Amino acid sequence: MTEIACYGSHSATLKIDTGPDVAVDILFAHPRTRPSTSLHDALGLATLNTSTGIVLKTDERHETSMPGIYAAGDLANPAIPSVTTAIWQGAMAGIFAQQSMLT
Numbered sequence: 001m002t003e004i005a006c007y008g009s010h011s012a013t014l015k016i017d018t019g020p021d022v023a024v025d026i027l028f029a030h031p032r033t034r035p036s037t038s039l040h041d042a043l044g045l046a047t048l049n050t051s052t053g054i055v056l057k058t059d060e061r062h063e064t065s066m067p068g069i070y071a072a073g074d075l076a077n078p079a080i081p082s083v084t085t086a087i088w089q090g091a092m093a094g095i096f097a098q099q100s101m102l103t
Helices: 039-043 083-103
Strands: 003-006 012-014 022-024 049-050 053-056
Touching: none
Parallel strands: none
Antiparallel strands: 003 012, 012 022, 049 053
């Protein structure tokens, strides 16, 4: 797709470079997930390329490829991008991080 041309408040035309234009009444867009900084690169954290973008590789305890560093939210679980999920994962990552300091 090369362009989205809007016509009025409830319709659009998608300009597609490999075929004819497509008129739509509704359009949902999902931007690809990507880290907003390069901190993961500086730390050498493993990433995965998924159909929704780049994510940090974590285990079941939300620990990244570097022991002691935990991740949660959209960059750790792109399948469920929501604030509620990010809060829950952040709480769990915090619990697991605390547990790792006690052992």
